[in-house]
Amino acid sequence: MIHYKRTYLSIGSNLGDKFYNLQQAVQQLKEKAGLVVSCSPIYQTPAWGFSGADFYNICVGLDTELQPQELLDCMLQIEKSMGRVRSEANGYAPRTVDLDILFYEDEILEEPDLFIPHPHLQKRKFVLQPLADIAPGKVHPVLLKSIIELLDVCEDESELEQTNLIISLEKKDFSKFNFIAIEGNIGAGKTTLANKIAEDFNGKLILERFADNPFLPKFYEDRSRYAFPLEMSFLADRYQQFTDDTSRPDLFKNFMVSDYDIFKSLIFAKVTLQEDEFLLYRKVFNFMYKEVIKPDVYVYLYQNTERLLQNIKKRGRSYEQSIPPDYLERLNEGYLDFIKTHPEVHPLVIDVSDLDFLQNKNDYQFIIDKIHDF
Structure with a gap:
């Protein structure tokens, strides 16, 4: 890296x-x-x-x-x-x-x-x-x-x-992309970055809707019992939302940018499900995945586990506070394994462990440059 x-x-x-x-x-x-x-x-x-x-x-x-x-x-x-x-x-x-x-x-x-x-x-x-x-x-x-x-x-x-003279750095323009997916572990900042890119570069914003999932708080309390219904409900919701949002391009926007890619369903399921549950889940997933749009660039925001835990604590979602470090590490391994084995999604890994792209405009510009020059 x-x-x-x-x-x-x-x-x-x-x-x-x-x-x-x-x-x-x-x-x-x-x-x-x-x-x-x-x-x-x-x-x-x-x-x-x-x-x-x-x-x-x-x-x-x-x-x-x-x-x-x-x-x-x-x-x-x-x-x-x-x-x-x-x-x-x-x-x-x-x-x-x-x-x-x-x-x-x-x-x-x-x-x-x-x-x-x-x-x-x-x-x-x-x-x-x-x-x-x-x-x-x-x-x-x-x-x-x-x-x-x-x-x-x-x-x-x-x-x-x-003086009134200006050294012009290259203006960034994402109109050459059709769809940019921003991915990352829990607390990596993917939603924040997707929001900023959509606002600054006239993109259609596609955000994952998950706050009302009734299985999520239960899953964090009893993972083995609620893993399969949680992952199946996420898959159904993501597939429905994703196909709805990406099938209707906004004529007044230059591109689409999301804070998730539907493949995250398989990554999370592989970490959370038992082997027999995962085999069944993957059959359903493969059928759905054939039908969805694939990103022009798949941006993975890498954050170290310590920084992820800090971010999770800072945003204060009660049901996330008990997430163990090893769960985050397994998710990260799942993402990186996916990136290594699926070059067709055009993955771009950016280490943001030492960056603050919300408060520091230079850190934000660094990420924009990396995506633009991809």
Whole structure:
């Protein structure tokens, strides 16, 4: 499973076509380093540490698989390809492009050619202001202050002017999809994500209706007794609802997005039913499954068990509070086994254990990028 690291970079230029240089640097980062998930406005700022033309400065959020030294090497190659020649002997000087790592997650590194966090970021308003635009709450792991707090106490009196120029990140458009299924374990956040995607990208929202199922509270109290009637009732309800909702496309919506795929019925049944019950259940399921629409992309939101239990407790459904950790782990194994053995559903696994896509727009953008680029 791929694990991306959230980094924040500073990019500046004061030679040539400064706006074009920033655009090119961002484009090369997207091609070579990872996913550019956020970009600040462009600020015109005076040269810092030497006399020269004003700079254009931005900060970007980057999700990368590269390790810190690999990321630095990549950035140096981008600078070189754009005509920048670094030289310690020259000190501060005009440059076509200047890229610096500000943060790499919350790591603290001190190496001969790489210090993270950047040792001078708290002193420079041309770094703090654009960084505050995209990550105001980011806490400096050494100084233990947020970026907005560091900006408030920064002694740099340089004047910054926000320009009306914009580095345009690719606009996401899900109209190329017909149907997106968002799946995940209990408490993974699939309904929240489906709601946000439908609202932000003009999708027809299809939500699983299950709160009134009379067998669900009983199942959590006595699993062996109520497993089969629960799973059969879920299957009947899901099949009826799913076929009704997906057979009537909304002409005013670009696509459909659901917080479940009907195959979850078989996944849950395999975990909860006895072997003979499951064999009977599967015969009924296979008959129904032939008739339903299949997703263009099957998004599985992976959450570790500890985070799932926290989410379940937070949302406060009384009948869920007694769910044991091993039940969640078995469900996760069932989902992953399904994904491995059914490539035809076009599965996309996204690890959201360390993300908060409801409160953090950068985390949300990361997920949107992953689905869009699938």
